[in-house]
Amino acid sequence: MxxxxxxxxxxxxxxxxxxxxxxxxxxxxxxxxxxxxxxxxxxxxxxxxxxxxxxxxxxGRFPQAGDTAPAFKLTGADLADVGLDAFAGKRKVLNIVPSLDTPVCATSTRKFNEEAGKLADTVVLVVSADLPFAAKRFCETEGLNNVHTLSTFRNPGFAQAYGVAITSGPLAGVTARAVVVIDANDKVVHAQLVPEIKEEPDYAAALAALK
Known part of the structure; x- marks a missing residue:
């Protein structure tokens, strides 16, 4: 036994x-x-x-290439619930960040917003623990129109399901920095859990997975 x-x-x-x-x-x-x-x-x-x-x-278990992306329910900028199925048939780039109110998170969101305008049938989802109001204000202030912000504040289980739940240190309770690229059939084609939270993700690798 x-x-x-x-x-x-x-x-x-x-x-x-x-x-x-x-x-x-x-x-x-x-x-x-x-x-x-x-x-x-x-x-x-x-x-x-x-x-x-x-x-x-x-x-949590961080997704790997070849996995089926875990379903989720998060909160959009308009306070409505948003699930993975809301983007059915499209390729998804999940830019998962601790908070948009930090320089590296803001930079990655700007860069993915710029690239999103060049990608067909692709949506960029910026996931953070920020309240929807704060995320919406950030995008409006920055003039970012090509990304969708999603908040974990109602559904913290997302962080565990995607293997990004910080459980120790000063950032305990928010998400680690990661990028997950999901194809139109909800299969993971690229996943990076950034080893140092203060560093930016590998944009080139994420974008290459969409080619």
Whole structure:
């Protein structure tokens, strides 16, 4: 009989951004049995990235190329619920950021807005923990008309489902920086969890996945 783990399992991997460790799903006491531990990998996967060189934990399973993109429900700039199915038949670029009220997040949104105008049958979705009002104001102030802002404030489960839930450090509660490119059939064709949150994503790799 397998005994239920009582603490984080030993981490034998090098201490570096992107390493994966396994942790107990403490959030739900009904899922702390051995069976739950092994049957719900979305609860136990944890990746490490850095913030200014300092390690921080990111929970959930980050999508990989070839995966079916997880469904989601987020909040648009008009406060309406928006799901992945709202963009059926289009290619999707998810620019996932901690907050638009930071320089790197703002820069990545400007760059993807510029590129979005050149891409056919493609939508750029900027996902953050910002309130819809703040995200809308940012886009209006910057004159960004080619991106859709989506907020996790009503549905924080998005961060866990997409493997970008920061669980430690000063940014705990918001999303890590990532880019996920999804084709018209909702298959992931590119995914980057940026190893250092203060750095910009690899724009060229994301755009190459759309060619």
């Amino acid at each position: 397998i005994a239920a783990p009582t603490a984080r399992m030993p981490d034998f991997s090098p201490s570096r951004p992107g390493r994966i460790v396994y942790a107990l799903p403490f959030a739900d006491p009904q899922r702390t049995s051995a069976a739950a531990f092994f049957n719900h990998p979305e609860d136990r996967l944890m990746t490490t990235v850095t913030l200014g060189g300092n390690p921080i934990d990111v929970a």
